[in-house]
Amino acid sequence: MSNARPRLDAMRPSQPGPTRTADPRPPDKFPGRGNYLGYVLFGSCGVFLLLSSILVLRIVWALAAGEAAWNDLMAQFQNPIYVAYHVLAFVGLVWFTLRFFSLFPKTQPAKIGPAPRPPDAFFAVALNGAFAVVTAALAAILWGAVL
Amino acid sequence: MLKLEPIIWLLFGAGMMVGGLLLPAIVLVLGIAGPLGFAPAEALSYERIHGLATNPIGRLVCLGAIALPVWGGAHHLRHVWIDFGGLKTDGLVGPVLYAVALVTSVAGAVAVFQL
Numbered sequence: 001m002s003n004a005r006p007r008l009d010a011m012r013p014s015q016p017g018p019t020r021t022a023d024p025r026p027p028d029k030f031p032g033r034g035n036y037l038g039y040v041l042f043g044s045c046g047v048f049l050l051l052s053s054i055l056v057l058r059i060v061w062a063l064a065a066g067e068a069a070w071n072d073l074m075a076q077f078q079n080p081i082y083v084a085y086h087v088l089a090f091v092g093l094v095w096f097t098l099r100f101f102s103l104f105p106k107t108q109p110a111k112i113g114p115a116p117r118p119p120d121a122f123f124a125v126a127l128n129g130a131f132a133v134v135t136a137a138l139a140a141i142l143w144g145a146v147l
Numbered sequence: 148m149l150k151l152e153p154i155i156w157l158l159f160g161a162g163m164m165v166g167g168l169l170l171p172a173i174v175l176v177l178g179i180a181g182p183l184g185f186a187p188a189e190a191l192s193y194e195r196i197h198g199l200a201t202n203p204i205g206r207l208v209c210l211g212a213i214a215l216p217v218w219g220g221a222h223h224l225r226h227v228w229i230d231f232g233g234l235k236t237d238g239l240v241g242p243v244l245y246a247v248a249l250v251t252s253v254a255g256a257v258a259v260f261q262l
Contacts, residue, residue: 024234031230040230046223049166052174053217054251059177060209060258063200067193074191078182086178090171097167131168138172138208141199143180144190 038099045096048089101127155222155245162219169212197262206259213255221248 013019031040062073076082105123110116140146180186189195199205221244228240 026230026232040227043223043227043230046220046227048220049162049170049216050220050224050247052170053166053213053215053220053255055178056170056173056209056212057251057255057258059173060200060213060255060262063193063197064258064262070193070196074181077178083179083182086174086182090174090179093167093171093174096163097171100163100167134168135172135175138169139176142172142176142190142196143186144195147199 042096042099045092048092048096051085052089052093097131098128101131151245155218158215158218158248159222160219162215162217162222165211166216166219169208170216173212201262206262209262210255210259213259214252217248217251217255218245221245 027036030036058073062069077086101124104127105120108117108123112118137146176186177191181191200209225237225241225244229237233240
């Protein structure tokens with residue numbers, strides 16, 4: 001085998017500078033097929049998190065502004081557009097949360113601090129149980145069934 | 148932006164968790180059941196809801212429902228934008244979304260404090 005260096009380096013860039021890479025492109029069948037649809041819908045539910053947070057801010061502002069502002073906001077919420085958004089947001093948030101909790105165990109390492117990782121069933125019961133209890137309790141309090 | 152990534156990820160994870168636990172009930176009762184007349188009107192009266200919201204736990208719930216989910220939403224929407232080919236404009240879209248989250252969080256903290 002010769003030790004002579006090649007006279008032409010085929011991998012060498014034609015000009016000095018950062019190596020060019022191809023632009024990223026979506027995988028085949030993205031976003032409508034296979035697991036991509038759920039992935040995209042899950043990410044898109046971020047809009048409900050963002051808008052619903054701003055909605056809670058509006059509620060707090062109305063409460064701070066007094067009874068007239070509160071009654072005005074409640075009257076606005078009777079608009080069919082608001083109601084339709086809230087139905088869509090409720091469905092989206094519930095689906096988002098249940099999917100998040102189903103994905104959560106897959107993100108956990110083998111050891112959590114010094115303790116070994118609990119079994120997947122523990123995460124499922126704890127997270128979905130917390131979702132059911134907190135949602136039911138908060139809804140019951142707001143509804144006036146409790147307190 | 149890279150230096151802020153751990154903080155944004157912390158807010159993102161907390162936002163998904165807290166938003167998922169708190170927002171569905173709030174949207175269900177105040178956004179659907181109340182306006183459609185399913186929830187009792189006296190339960191949604193100003194005095195009662197104001198009393199609930201000004202309770203120390205109520206203030207914490209309000210602040211949590213405003214200041215955390217908005218970060219989760221902003222981070223999700225940023226990544227959806229990137230997934231749909233928006234990598235080249237991420238330098239603009241990412242900061243705008245996080246700015247919305249920051250302004251909403253600060254406004255929420257002020258509003259809850261002044262309630």
